[in-house]
Amino acid sequence: MLKTYRRVFSVAGSYEPQLKIALLLSVIASIVQGIIFALFFPLLSALMTSPIQPQTVWILLGMMGVLVLVEGMLRWKELDFAWDTSNDVAHETRLRLGEQLRRIPLEELNRRRSGDLNVVLSGNVSEIVLWIGSLCTLIIQTIVVPITIILVTLFIDWRLAIALLVSFPFAIPIYRYFRTLMGKALRDVTAVDAEVASRVVEYTQGLPVLRATQQVGQQAQRLQEALSVQRSVQSTAQQLSNLPAIALSTLVEVGIFLVLALGTFLIVQGTLTVPTLFALLVIALRFSEPLAQLTGLLSVFDLMESGLERIEAVMNIAPLPVSPPAAHLTHSDITFEQVSFRYADQIEWTLQDVSFQLPERTLTALVGTSGSGKTTIARLISRYADVQRGTIKLGGVDVRSLTPEELLQHISVVFQDVYLFDDTIRNNIRFGRSTASDADVEAASRAANCHEFISRLPHGYETTVGEIGGALSGGERQRISIARAILKDASIVLLDEPTSALDTESEVAVQRALDQLVSNKTVVVIAHRLSTVVGADRILVLDQGQIVEQGTHAELMEKGDRYSSLWQAQQQSRQWRIAA
Numbered sequence: 250m251l252k253t254y255r256r257v258f259s260v261a262g263s264y265e266p267q268l269k270i271a272l273l274l275s276v277i278a279s280i281v282q283g284i285i286f287a288l289f290f291p292l293l294s295a296l297m298t299s300p301i302q303p304q305t306v307w308i309l310l311g312m313m314g315v316l317v318l319v320e321g322m323l324r325w326k327e328l329d330f331a332w333d334t335s336n337d338v339a340h341e342t343r344l345r346l347g348e349q350l351r352r353i354p355l356e357e358l359n360r361r362r363s364g365d366l367n368v369v370l371s372g373n374v375s376e377i378v379l380w381i382g383s384l385c386t387l388i389i390q391t392i393v394v395p396i397t398i399i400l401v402t403l404f405i406d407w408r409l410a411i412a413l414l415v416s417f418p419f420a421i422p423i424y425r426y427f428r429t430l431m432g433k434a435l436r437d438v439t440a441v442d443a444e445v446a447s448r449v450v451e452y453t454q455g456l457p458v459l460r461a462t463q464q465v466g467q468q469a470q471r472l473q474e475a476l477s478v479q480r481s482v483q484s485t486a487q488q489l490s491n492l493p494a495i496a497l498s499t500l501v502e503v504g505i506f507l508v509l510a511l512g513t514f515l516i517v518q519g520t521l522t523v524p525t526l527f528a529l530l531v532i533a534l535r536f537s538e539p540l541a542q543l544t545g546l547l548s549v550f551d552l553m554e555s556g557l558e559r560i561e562a563v564m565n566i567a568p569l570p571v572s573p574p575a576a577h578l579t580h581s582d583i584t585f586e587q588v589s590f591r592y593a594d595q596i597e598w599t600l601q602d603v604s605f606q607l608p609e610r611t612l613t614a615l616v617g618t619s620g621s622g623k624t625t626i627a628r629l630i631s632r633y634a635d636v637q638r639g640t641i642k643l644g645g646v647d648v649r650s651l652t653p654e655e656l657l658q659h660i661s662v663v664f665q666d667v668y669l670f671d672d673t674i675r676n677n678i679r680f681g682r683s684t685a686s687d688a689d690v691e692a693a694s695r696a697a698n699c700h701e702f703i704s705r706l707p708h709g710y711e712t713t714v715g716e717i718g719g720a721l722s723g724g725e726r727q728r729i730s731i732a733r734a735i736l737k738d739a740s741i742v743l744l745d746e747p748t749s750a751l752d753t754e755s756e757v758a759v760q761r762a763l764d765q766l767v768s769n770k771t772v773v774v775i776a777h778r779l780s781t782v783v784g785a786d787r788i789l790v791l792d793q794g795q796i797v798e799q800g801t802h803a804e805l806m807e808k809g810d811r812y813s814s815l816w817q818a819q820q821q822s823r824q825w826r827i828a829a
């Protein structure tokens with residue numbers, strides 16, 4: 250449990266002092282509460298002895314009244330944290346997680362499924378913060394109040410203290426046992442929740458493809474399987490969460506019976522008075538209440554702990570290190586020096602001993618069969634992950650000496666999958682450069698050949714992407730992402746060319762937009778289009794992670810080797826397409 254508290258402190262970040270104060274207040278308030286209950290003994294004894302001693306009664310009542318006031322004030326202070334600070338902690342934690350997501354390697358980000366990250370970013374943070382304030386203090390109360398009652402009772406009558414203690418030690422092993430069981434069950438629940446969230450994201454995003462390939466049923470079955478695992482795990486957790494409640498309430502009843510039995514025995518012996526036993530029973534009931542509460546609290550505590558674990562796991566991912574001194578980019582030539590790379594968890598090398606030098610402001614086309622490593626080269630230029638061997642340099646600087654901000658500021662990426670945020674079209678384009686004026690956004694849109702279709706949308710540039718849903722065609726989305734890149738005006742452009750998925754009209758519009766984007770830039774393009782390949786300053790031909798040929802179209806055609814056969818094959822398929 251102490252470990253959990255330590256974790257809570259680390260999540261609280263800069264609010265740790267406030268949290269510590271709230272916990273301290275809770276400890277003091279609980280001690281005060283314990284003393285109030287313990288004062289029942291002398292009060293009831295004084296009331297039931299005859300003749301009643303009014304002075305003692307009033308003094309005791311006065312003391313209890315003052316203590317009730319003090320406790321009330323302390324509890325209000327505690328609430329301050331629960332209500333105000335916990336929201337701030339949630340906000341700060343989300344910001345820190347967001348910051349961390351920006352720094353962790355893209356490879357790592359890709360490996361964690363989006364549902365998993367969603368759970369951390371939305372679900373877990375709210376769960377934790379919702380409870381962080383009140384729960385820690387409640388648990389303290391549950392533990393500190395009984396301990397104080399026992400200590401004060403010790404001063405009054407040690408035998409009564411032992412009577413109260415009878416039920417308490419049993420609670421500890423029971424507490425431990427069920428906490429372990431429930432902890433595991435709740436961790437399972439969080440894990441299956443994340444799995445289901447991932448499956449739902451996968452299912453909904455993949456639905457168009459699944460429908461087209463008539464595999465909806467198969468994917469739906471995977472989702473249903475995940476849902477049925479979730480149901481069974483949840484029901485096990487539910488059953489387990491009932492068990493400790495029943496066990497503890499039985500224990501509490503047994504404890505009260507023992508107190509009654511011991512008290513009766515002492516009265517019969519003549520060493521205990523009836524009023525004292527009566528006070529003892531009142532306190533025993535009060536004493537057992539928090540124990541019964543403990544089970545409910547513990548299940549929430551476990552939920553919080555598994556949430557904390559997930560947040561910690563994300564926060565502990567090491568960002569890609571930046572070798573000092575951090576450098577600045579002044580040129581945009583790209584060099585690969587004997588680069589070998591394999592993806593995490595892969596045994597085979599994806600790239601082997603790849604070397605090339607791309608001068609500034611030239612266009613290089615990457616060609617090769619599917620899986621030959623074209624996308625990997627493009628990814629590594631923006632430091633998707635670090636290479637295991639060799640060096641990648643931009644403008645003569647090792648990418649490992651560039652901060653992510655510096656690196657990404659100089660690179661624009663236009664890939665086939667265009668992600669549009671649920672925001673206005675204007676803001677979607679402004680992602681390229683947040684300081685751009687409306688006029689800059691429109692100029693970039695004109696250059697990207699998308700001003701016209703944007704103007705025709707219901708609210709022009711102010712139309713939100715959600716409002717028009719899937720009404721934007723693939724070509725239109727592509728042109729919006731090109732407008733973003735034009736606005737960014739980075740000196741290096743990485744481009745995955747649109748394939749034949751676009752119709753001819755869109756293809757021409759996208760091509761014009763691309764022409765605007767790439768002029769005067771260092772461009773690396775994963776080429777699918779014959780015209781790009783022919784016009785490129787240099788062509789790198791890849792096969793199984795190695796560069797097997799490089800040169801211009803004319804040079805490679807003359808050589809009559811790998812590239813020329815690829816070219817012939819493409820030409821034939823093109824003719825076949827036109828003829829079909």
Ligand SMILES: Nc1ncnc2c1ncn2[C@@H]1O[C@H](COP(=O)(O)OP(=O)(O)OP(=O)(O)O)[C@@H](O)[C@H]1O
Pocket residue numbers: 359592593595599617618619620621622623624625626
């Ligand atoms: N994130 C990843 N994790 C593990 N392996 C990967 C990952 N991405 C790609 N690979 C593997 O690396 C190899 C090269 O993939 P890459 O995507 O670079 O090829 P490509 O030439 O761009 O192919 P395509 O033209 O089909 O897009 C392939 O065998 C692929 O399965």
